[in-house]
Amino acid sequence: MFEETTADILPRTIILMRHGEAAGSPDIARQLTASGKSQARSVAKTLTSLDITPDMVICSDIDRTRQTLVEMNFPAYTPILFCGEDLYRAASYRDVLHVIAELSSDDKQCVLVIGHNPAIHETVLHLSKESRGGKFGSLENSYPSGTASVFEFKSDSWDMLHPATCRLSHVISSL
Numbered sequence: 001m002f003e004e005t006t007a008d009i010l011p012r013t014i015i016l017m018r019h020g021e022a023a024g025s026p027d028i029a030r031q032l033t034a035s036g037k038s039q040a041r042s043v044a045k046t047l048t049s050l051d052i053t054p055d056m057v058i059c060s061d062i063d064r065t066r067q068t069l070v071e072m073n074f075p076a077y078t079p080i081l082f083c084g085e086d087l088y089r090a091a092s093y094r095d096v097l098h099v100i101a102e103l104s105s106d107d108k109q110c111v112l113v114i115g116h117n118p119a120i121h122e123t124v125l126h127l128s129k130e131s132r133g134g135k136f137g138s139l140e141n142s143y144p145s146g147t148a149s150v151f152e153f154k155s156d157s158w159d160m161l162h163p164a165t166c167r168l169s170h171v172i173s174s175l
Helices: 033-049 061-070 093-103 119-128
Strands: 010-018 056-059 080-082 110-115 148-155 166-172
Touching: 010 056, 033 061, 033 148, 033 166, 056 061, 056 093, 061 110, 093 110, 093 119, 110 119, 119 148, 119 166
Parallel strands: 010 110, 056 080, 056 110
Antiparallel strands: 010 148, 148 166
């Protein structure tokens, strides 16, 4: 009988991104600035240059995350799931990982998550604690708007995403 091993499992990619720079108030209604729009386009361009193309996007339903997604200009056929305020209200990395596990389809190999600090930064720190090395630099203490971290991992299910199963491969930041 055939047994599936990790060698038989295709690698998956998860991209955790903080929305582009935003201004205004109240917080829930903040809009992207010109710089924030440029940050989003820059991340998309860098992902393309790295040959990384999301085949699914999970996006907070808040204006600035939606605007970030629009500026990234993914193909119209890319599935997009808006998760209401779940990522906006996320209190910790556990909440973000729960959203990913609940909403990511196991037939997708590359998922982009566009969310908010502090939970996105905390999730990046949590997932990278075993593979960070020198890739993170000054982002250890802050995770500016328009920053994205790319992780690779092998599993047949998104709910297996944790530090022991993934490796930080790229940090994309305009800083």
